[in-house]
Amino acid sequence: MGHIPEQQSAQRDARRRPEGAHAGAGQRSAAPVPTSADVARLAGVSRATVSYVLNNATAVRISEPTRQRVQEAADELGYVPHAAARSLRAGHSRMVLMPAPAVPVGLLYSHLFNELQWALRRLDYTVVQFGSLGMSGDDAARAWAELRPVAVLAPGDGTLTPRGVHVLKRSGAKAVVTLGPQRVQGAHALLMDQRAVGHCAGAHLIGRGRTRIGVVVPREPGYETFSAPRLAGVRAAAEACADARVVPLGLGYDERSANQLAVRWGELGLDAAFAYNDEYAMLLLRALQDAGVDVPGETAVMGADDLLLGRLLRPRLSTVRMELPTGQRLAELVDRVVRDPAGTSEVHPLLGVEAVARDST
Template sequence: MSPEPNSAPQITSADVARLAGVSRATVSFVLNATPSARISEATKAKVRAAAEELGYVPHAAAASLRAGRTDLVVLPASVSAMGRLFSDWVDELESALGGRGYTVVLHGDRSADPLTAARAWARLRPAAVVSMGDERMTPEAVRILLQAGTKAVVTVAPAPVTGAYTLIGDQTGVGIAATEHLVERGRTRIGVVMPVERGLSAFSEPRLAGAKRVAAERGAEITPLPMRYSDEAAAALATLCRELGLDAVFGYNDEYAALLSAALADRGTAVPEEIAVVGADDLLLARVVRPRLTSVRYHLPGAGELADAVDRLVRDGAAAPLPDIWFETVPRQSS
């Protein structure tokens, strides 16, 4: 038997207006928080109470047509591949933006072409696009977004990106901090883990470049070590590290480093006596594993600070710059 059709009547703004005793225009002004509308607080309260009583939800698409954009903040899907540190920070950013009236959407398009990606983001007519180091956020991509009505384009990059509000953060600094620490501890044959998972090369390649820069200056040797995030891959790499005669490994981040450290121990390689291991992100994991993991700590602006900047960019078109991201090594037992 086919289900009965849903006979519940659709609630419209006209129903809210009728219950509140106001015009439909007033309902629209109140529920869409139109800043130019002069409406008393008492009337606003009546409209909101009527909407809540009826269960009315404003039509997002209609509001977008009036405004020329939505209240969406798009985060390109690359943020989902960036590890626990950034995923936790993005969760905080989502909450902070939600408290300011925005809806955060993780966009799944992973086209490698910057213009194709920008057009996909622009189709949503977002108020803002926030990219956490996505290589596709080029000046040309920013131009497409701004021309489509996006008010705030935010990115993390080593240098300012034309047209975007750029939070300066150079991933080479992570490799520099880790490698300087290892060289200072007397390590000269250093492996650098290079995750093979998609979306991580934007972070692993600059970190490798930072490690090579320090090694060239300090007389150390760097060996890139491709690795998949799995027990089997870590076991194979642990064997390879011994065969190559490495005395240290920078493990890309804490998750890869902890996995490799455990694999080394399983094969009888003492950490740090034979091979020192350093991670990055300074997660709780680094303090839970044994030996406790030396890690490179990020100093990021607060999620609330960035949410405020996004809101000011959307509303006013400008925001004061935030402090640069910087890095420091936190020494523990693994090095």
């Protein structure tokens, strides 16, 4: 009979331990993984209330003191909601997969993507960036599908194929959206017309009396999806001027490549340059000045993206300003497609362009 109090004590300790905790005899057990039930007990609320608070549910009104008590209990225990378990209960995940683009997207697009991630988070989606470099086509789509996202926002750079869209939708993705210059059958397309960027630049330079235009085409692999239509846009603008000619210029994003191009600039006989974007334009402008080429006297230089750094140069850089949608608008589109996946795929033009004339042209 003397051992009964010890048994009762052990039973009380077992009741106090969080769910799933088991102490082996004579062994020191590892710290158990906290559960929502542990948070509920510590905060003095129901598990449903814990779920509402930690999942930012808006359908149920929870007082601010209760929210704070639940959050403090979760912080004390080190508890975070289990995304996979929540997905099983809901029948789908809240994960939006954003595969990494094959090439650097630049400051302008980075700002848009940051806005988009914040806006999706406010709509209770979890944004996951997937490093799929080295993958292409159906292999990339299968790798994305393994994570079972509810939506995929893929770069419209040729990586995703119609078959890949089918694979993603069969795996449970309710929304497949591409963002870039190309659309893919079966997916919604946020279409950015890169030809318009080149046409705008070409028309501006020709309007300034420049007729021998060099168009910088990045040598780095992967840029062709954007650079080729921009070159085509300049050529289309040049068709309106009988004397105009357009010369593609390969340029690597490094000082040596820029200096080599600048050294032979005189023999090229060009009086203007439209670079792929402001970063390449600034690189070329600096090299031309170092080589003794007068900008804009001998050669006008123009970029695209309207970066702040371009305004700090001397001469200030002329550029093509692109009017992109807000991240909030894109997030709302993704959310609408997730809620109504049976709707037909649509094309949404997103790019407005405007020439910004400064000192370099």
